[in-house]
Amino acid sequence: MRIFFVVFVSWVWTSVVSAKTILILVATGELGVAISHLLCEKDYDIVVAVRDKDKADKLIGNLKSRYPNKAISYMHMDYSKPAAIDLSALNGIALDGVVVIPPRPAFSTTVGIPTKEEWDAVFALTYSSPLEVVRRLEPYMNKEGSVVIMSGITSEQYIPTYQNSNVIRLAWTGAIKNLMHQFSQKSIRVNAISPGTILTEFNKSKIQKRAESKGICFEEELKRSISNVPLKQYGQPMDVAKVAYFLLSDLASHVNGVNLPIDGGESLSY
Numbered sequence: 454m455r456i457f458f459v460v461f462v463s464w465v466w467t468s469v470v471s472a473k474t475i476l477i478l479v480a481t482g483e484l485g486v487a488i489s490h491l492l493c494e495k496d497y498d499i500v501v502a503v504r505d506k507d508k509a510d511k512l513i514g515n516l517k518s519r520y521p522n523k524a525i526s527y528m529h530m531d532y533s534k535p536a537a538i539d540l541s542a543l544n545g546i547a548l549d550g551v552v553v554i555p556p557r558p559a560f561s562t563t564v565g566i567p568t569k570e571e572w573d574a575v576f577a578l579t580y581s582s583p584l585e586v587v588r589r590l591e592p593y594m595n596k597e598g599s600v601v602i603m604s605g606i607t608s609e610q611y612i613p614t615y616q617n618s619n620v621i622r623l624a625w626t627g628a629i630k631n632l633m634h635q636f637s638q639k640s641i642r643v644n645a646i647s648p649g650t651i652l653t654e655f656n657k658s659k660i661q662k663r664a665e666s667k668g669i670c671f672e673e674e675l676k677r678s679i680s681n682v683p684l685k686q687y688g689q690p691m692d693v694a695k696v697a698y699f700l701l702s703d704l705a706s707h708v709n710g711v712n713l714p715i716d717g718g719e720s721l722s723y
């Protein structure tokens with residue numbers, strides 16, 4: 454009887470105390486889906502912020518079937534309508550962490566330096582709107598929480614065809630310097646992660662197109678592409694999720710203000 458009581462109390466204690474909640478801002482992309490799965494597997498509750506309700510329902514359905522005991526909630530998020538961003542779905546939820554995934558910066562449509570109009574549009578969608586959400590999240594966050602921002606390897610490395618990305622990713626690594634001070638009252642850590650090429654459908658189709666233009670097969674083009682990666686492979690979405698998990702967790706309790714490349718060493722090999 455006594456043993457039963459001790460086990461029962463420790464079960465109640467664990468369920469009340471250990472369920473930490475992470476908000477994933479834009480969870481339906483391939484990286485967001487991998488992060489959502491890993492966090493549920495690692496015993497976090499999550500809130501998924503998504504612009505398309507049908508996609509959100511599909512993601513939540515998949516997660517619930519694999520992790521039936523997890524609390525998974527939905528919040529609407531469309532960065533292209535900053536005036537309509539509404540965080541009221543978070544009322545009553547205390548966040549222990551946030552993963553900020555900005556939309557992908559579009560490829561530049563101009564030859565040479567992108568125009569002011571192009572910059573205004575790219576900046577609003579991929580930087581200032583997501584940053585506005587982060588700014589307004591502070592009241593919902595618990596002390597000693599963690600914010601992880603998805604940047605990209607162009608924060609470290611110049612890629613000629615990624616003119617917009619070269620700037621936006623650096624803007625984010627600049628923003629973490631400000632944010633870690635602004636969140637310091639609550640001892641909230643702010644870090645960025647910078648994936649190189651990850652084998653998502655987006656990148657597979659780029660490799661496929663290059664292969665077709667050279668008249669070779671996908672595998673051959675992939676082999677050529679990874680020759681500069683010291684690990685001789687591109688990362689998988691789960692490689693990115695594992696680093697996000699690390700930075701959200703107490704394993705990274707004194708890691709603050711860093712930008713962590715996830716590129717198999719590629720950016721240092723030129």
Ligand SMILES: NC(=O)c1ccc[n+]([C@@H]2O[C@H](COP(=O)([O-])OP(=O)(O)OC[C@H]3O[C@@H](n4cnc5c(N)ncnc54)[C@H](OP(=O)(O)O)[C@@H]3O)[C@@H](O)[C@H]2O)c1
Nearest residue numbers: 481482483484504505531532533555556557605648650651
């Ligand atoms: N994959 C890589 O190799 C890699 C490398 C470095 C950095 N990154 C960056 O990591 C981020 C995610 O990459 P990913 O590969 O997961 O992208 P993805 O699979 O192409 O997904 C993009 C996500 O952005 C969402 N989105 C687009 N416009 C939006 C808007 N106006 N408001 C709200 N959500 C919007 C999409 O929502 P819907 O589902 O509704 O379309 C989708 O969930 C991007 O910024 C990407 O550039 C990726």
